[in-house]
Amino acid sequence: MNNIFSGIPLIESPLFFKAKENWHLDDEETKIANDLHENGYAIFDFPDHALFDRIDRIQGHLGPRYGIDFDNAESNKTTGERRIQDAWKFDEDVHAIAANRAIIDLLSKLYGRNAFPFQTLNFPVGTQQEAHSDSVHFSSIPERFMCGVWLAMEDIGPDAGPLFYYPGSHRWPIITNGLIGRRGYGSDLRSAQDPYGPAWQALCDAHGAQQEFFLPRKGQALIWCANLLHGGSHQNDPRLTRWSQVTHYYFDDCIYYTPAFSDEALGKLMVRNPMAIHDGSRRNSSYLGEMVEEKSIASKKVNNSLGKRILKRIFG
Template identity: 75%
Template sequence: MTNIFPGLPLIESPIFAALKADWGLNAEEERIATSLYEKGYAVFDFPDIGLEDRIARIQHHLGPRYGVDFSDPGADKTCGERRIQDAWTFDEDVRAIAANQVVIDLLGKLYGRTAFPFQTLNFPVGTQQEAHSDSVHFSSLPERFMCGVWLAMEDIGPDAGPLFYYPGSHHWPIMTNALIGRQGYGSALESAQDPYGPSWRALCDAHGALPETFLARKGQALIWCANLLHGGSRQNNPMLTRWSQVTHYYFNDCIYYTPAFSDEAIGKLAMRDLVAISDGQPRPNQYLGQVVKNPASPEDKNMSWHRRLKACAKKHF
């Protein structure tokens, strides 16, 4: 069947059922695709036969950077740095997880466009972050061509601040500045997602939505759609760790930008200049195959809000 909606990921298409029949998916791919379409997330076993050793090396290499004594079982593991952004730039194992070709190929098949990883975040503990959608941080034109893949690097119990999410919330409206009545371009924010919190909570209340918690086994991974509401549960035991890695992926032939600092209706986009982790090559902003230049002037890029955008990205998750 011809895909008459190429501006939507296949797993978010309104004709998903019809497309799936001619998609050529194997049983596992169909399970993942259906879960993403219906729930906005899917769990799978990360495809890396060397993962056990890779995780051990990451913990050994990154551990000292967090400022916590992980060898002391009685130490408060939450008192140091909670995340390292883009460790792929200096840690080959982090890069290998992000650039796993089986995962990249799977995402490309599910979304209908070639996927590429562009950001990593590594955590020794839970984020304890309120429910939010990635779409205010990382979005695309056309919309929804972004996803996250979260990997558990140890077994995670209920007291370690496990990941939670609201199944089906990816179907809800994508939060934009126009939707909540604020101007984003040039705004000064300490947190890119704070302005949208009341709106997300209102949607949860209106839908009677309840969160589900992911008590992951080591080596399990979870794909989430761009607009899925998710966050980090309260860490009840600060002596526990919650080692994990998130990799964010975009897809080719899109415009990549940050909605929190954009006003789409008047053409003001905080566009992103990206490099693919998988091959180290730039990925140009494109629309229907045509390269779109970043309109931000050198003066714009030196503005405090532009620097704050980068800082907010580092705080995310």
Template identity: 70%
Template sequence: MFDFPDPDINGRIERVKRNLAPRFDVDLEDPRSDKARGARRIQDAWSFDEDVRAIAANPKVLELLGKLYGRPAFPFQTLNFPVGTQQKAHSDSVHFSSLPERFMCGVWLAMEDVPAEAGPLFYVAGSHRWPIMSNSLIGRRGFGGSLGSAQDPYGPAWEALCRAKNAREETFLARKGQALIWCANLLHGGSRQADTTLTRWSQVTHYFFDDCIYYTPAFSDEALGQLATRDLVAIHDGKPRPNRYLGEEIDKVQPRSEPARIPLTGLMRRLARSWR
């Protein structure tokens, strides 16, 4: 947890709330309205809201993430919420992953003080060190498939891991302007919202790191080389971030009937020829 490093963060937060509030189908200003009904998030508001973009592109956060992960970070997605998600514990690693694995993280920013009744963020302590769930581990094919919820198939496996590890959930009763970094595999979710008249404004920014393959595991079969790769543009500089393996750009996304193939490095090609 850290205080968000922006001297204008309070001003940005208030402008974001004013700009985004009319886009939800509930009166967020009415103290009696049920804030938890209807749509509860806006994805990629950075594309039209400069303050959302500035939060995602904060240079001090990028510098911090680069030091923690050992390679440059770039933001690629934002999510803005007026209330809590009330989601069960889940890992972002089924939505966004990388090769090498775990080069993805989220930064969650509290845009107001969060009381216990507002459905605060929770996380499962230590779960970021656990094995990453994949389709092969839970016994399903992902490549070319479709899902109503990309994370639901993994729920029973996460619950089993929590029982086996005797894991505990910790709640983040954040103050306005505080932020939390979560690693790719950290199980997290939204607590039950006891008072549905309360808001719980927040912003999540998702980051990848340079020189990786970026893909969606829920729709991939890694063991077969079938990857649902992503075509990304960095929010902070507007430049594309191609999929790379050991510094070499891999082919663009393959047709759905073919696996995405990672090119052999020069050394691997020589080894392959020697085995023939």
């Protein structure tokens, strides 16, 4: 199929309903595609017959690293570490979930470019994080070629601080430094999200947006689009856990960067060179099939001292 709008993910294309006729989707894929296009997220059963065994091993392996007393049912589970980033580097089950071939193939079909996982986050409890769009943390040129897959590793009820989101918010403008009148390149922030909070709240107010909550059973997963506004709700019962894994995916033939610390109009980007988890290859930025040289953009790599401090503030 000749994709006129190749710089837009297929599931966000303005020609979505006409174009999807040529994608040869099965019934489940069609539902997922429709939900992503309309709502910005889609819920499905994670395709791994060994998933529950993997979850047990992950909890046993990562549990001691959080500093939480999981054995005591009455203990406060929210007092320890809330996340471990990139456990795929040392835990084979985290790696297997992130590198799941069926998920990679599905995302590649739905976005029109080959997907690759580049980051994992593992949580024992909810984040209680304010509403935000991932597009300020990691984005691409062309934009929107990033998504997340959130996997429930236990049944999650309303008192455990479930994930929330604003359906349809993925269609709202992507909030950039240019839109809110700030310079990002070279800046240092306590939180990469703070400057954008008022803009996201203003959009919610203008649209009369209402939160919806993800109350999954163990083994259910949720794909969300790059610009979907989402967060972690308040945990009403601190004795509860909320085990989950998030895997973030990029797509081939893009420039990968961190918008919160970039000024796109000036060509000053905090560039990322992400590792593809499933095959171990480094993915350098490219544009329309041409590799982008470091010297062609004023780049600040995320492996320098400022970048390391920034990533720590973003992800803990």
